Amino acid sequence: MSPPAAILPQRLSRSAWTFTLAALLICGGLVGMIAALSPPPRWPSLMARGLGHLTFWSLAAVLLSSPLARLRPRSRIARLVRWRRQLGLALLVPAVLHFGFVVWSTPDLLRLELHPTTDLPGFLSLACLITLGVTSPARVQRALGAKRWKRLHRRLIVVAFIATVPAALAAEFAPLGLAAAPLAILVLSYRWRYYRGLEPKARPQSPGPGESDPSLRGDSSP
Numbered sequence: 001m002s003p004p005a006a007i008l009p010q011r012l013s014r015s016a017w018t019f020t021l022a023a024l025l026i027c028g029g030l031v032g033m034i035a036a037l038s039p040p041p042r043w044p045s046l047m048a049r050g051l052g053h054l055t056f057w058s059l060a061a062v063l064l065s066s067p068l069a070r071l072r073p074r075s076r077i078a079r080l081v082r083w084r085r086q087l088g089l090a091l092l093v094p095a096v097l098h099f100g101f102v103v104w105s106t107p108d109l110l111r112l113e114l115h116p117t118t119d120l121p122g123f124l125s126l127a128c129l130i131t132l133g134v135t136s137p138a139r140v141q142r143a144l145g146a147k148r149w150k151r152l153h154r155r156l157i158v159v160a161f162i163a164t165v166p167a168a169l170a171a172e173f174a175p176l177g178l179a180a181a182p183l184a185i186l187v188l189s190y191r192w193r194y195y196r197g198l199e200p201k202a203r204p205q206s207p208g209p210g211e212s213d214p215s216l217r218g219d220s221s222p
Contacts, residue, residue: 015083016136019090027051027094044105049167051098052122053176056164058091063161063187066194088129088157089136095129098122118167125163128156158191 034046065080080087102122103109114120132153134140141149165184171177 016086016089019083019086020093023090023093027054027097030054031097044101048098048101048105049172051094051101052164052167053171054094055091055098055125056161056168056180057183058087058094059157059161059164060183060187062087062091062157063191067190085136088153089133092129092133095126099126118170121163121166125160128160128163132156132160154195158188161187 030050031047034050035043038046061080062084065084069081099122102119106119109119114123135144135149135152144152161184165180168180168184169177171180
């Protein structure tokens, strides 16, 4: 028996806060590790890059959760599908922190001097994730309608991922950039096949009034 609809938003809210707290702890651990292992002058840039990579890999995990669940339906990986929405909300934590450290490490941004291959895509990705967070509450879903809401979220999360790819490929640590390339191809190829599967297939047109099916008449002409 499914739980009452009134309970679902409460459960979503509790689990979303749990994921957000976990994201804060992970980001805090990453920032602390960078602070302990690197000199202070490099903190802003390294922290910005680390949090950016965390956002990229987390977005990839959300987008690949469905095919991974189909490949191994009884594994722990399959459980990720149940928490995609909450994980998507928690992604705002590394994304916003990344933006803060980018501004700290790049004073040119305050003068609106944006790099076209990294800064502009980064702003686009952050805007998409903020939009996903703002439109996640149940009341917004009801206002938009289920189909429109799903279409919006499916497209925005893919755009957010695509916008993080240039910075991920340009990683200062070469193995990270090399690993990001096949991962991006895998994610985008799967989503492309997924969206193609959503396209309505053309149905054969039935004969109009007074017309008969040529196959029934034995007509073999093209």
